[in-house]
Amino acid sequence: MKPISLFEHKLSVSIEELQLQFRGFPPLLWADFWLNPRRLRGSDFLMRWSQGLWSETRFIEAINQSELYFAIMYGPSSVAPSHDVREYELYFERLEEAGLNQLKRPDLLAFRKTDQKHIEKIVEDLGGLAELPFIPEDEMDDLLQPALAAIECENSLWKAQQMPAYGEELRPMRRLGGKPGLPKSAVLPTVIIKEEDRERLWRWQDETNIPIHIWHAFYDVGFGLSLNKAQQLIDEGLIEPTIQTFQAPGGAVSKKAIYKFYYHYAYRVGESEEDPELTAAHIIDKNGHILPYVKFEGGRFRLHPEALQVLDELAQDR
Template identity: 65%
Template structure:
């Protein structure tokens, strides 16, 4: 699957809108490449992903101890122009780098900020990082100072309002007596895709930088280390869930993912200002309008538990 389609794939369960009663339109007639932008859900997914990663970077950078930079392709790509976003991934694919998996963010000690910014500048700026091999001396300089790498996930839910938020884990028959909740429970989880487990583990082993998964909800966020994630899965505490994903081009694929109960992670942050949901749209050359919801603003403050983990990693 093309990397652009992969990053914007949406779970079938999350698709909100279906347009009926409209005759088919040839995708070649669209100004934007339509195999990628079929409708509002994918545009909203793009906006939602940009928003959640920006909230994390801002929260980290507001501390006096740490700062974050975008590192993976979805984080370094243009964030204010969907066409530029598309072309960025076309360039990545043309360079033969579309299949490379890297964490979304890198976090450093604040005292290293000037040195890191100089190394990033030497490489042509943050947008060029995915196009550089990690054996490059400047890339090695960046990675040698990273205290943690972050894989970002997000969900369009208010975690505190989910029905089973706050419910204690209990022994479950399907988990052979291990703690868990019923399969139908609705609560905050930290999502890790099966297809990402091995590439992320390989990256962590090669670069000796610990990876954590940070999952942002509308009102709060949770984190968990990749090491703990792997142990929970391998020991049978979390079973895979199969979901059908639809890419912007229309293709559907079944993927296994793991929904880790937030109980196993740590509180990452709380929203102290909610974002605004702004109506936006794009229009093709035939006048066909695709409306979508754009996420704007909002701030998050890191929890003491998250800062404690960052300090431990920085001093380790």
């Protein structure tokens, strides 16, 4: 089976984003599939692209507004062009042509604010943020050594505090051998990690000795979890993998595992102080086809004291 491209991997839409939209309708075969963005080429794909860029930008702004810390974009999807979806796709094709289709780096790097000018000079000397994915990490020791943490960003099209099972306490579950959990059908905020990403992020963390945290943005709040704690929850049998189906570009179907960590196990990353505007936008493809979508613009996100405490502890350890 042909490997999935970096572009498609980043913009795949899981059933997590769709299940309530289909509520009240008969079961649909396609509801079991992750949507392939190159086949979809419609509002879901474009909105996913816009939402991902918006959430990463809000996280960076929130960190940079703190007194002690700042962050930069680092992973391929973060530093890719953000003004045009076609330029975004071409950037990923350039990565693949350079033999970097298996590249997996966290989306953001967090530093002490006292290092900001030094880090910005290093990035400038390396050719700018957009060139970082093309530089081997063993040639970026000056950039990585001061990093306090790496952040992998996820996002969901939900208002977390309005999800049906938000606020429910975990209770003994038979499928977990009496360990705490919620029914599989419960709809609540979770921090999601794809199994294929988890393995590659583990390798990156081991090779760089930089702790990775996963920050999951919802429309109103964000939750975070360290990769180490995620692994601990898996090892203790508190979180099971969810198997979902993905259709590759050529039509081949494969099963993939994701882990959904209840927000009860996470720390609060932040809260929305100002909602983004959802504005109408569109692109016109080379055949003249107009594709409308909803674009995320603006908004303001403030770091929660729990997230600041996590950054403080990371700073003490490094």
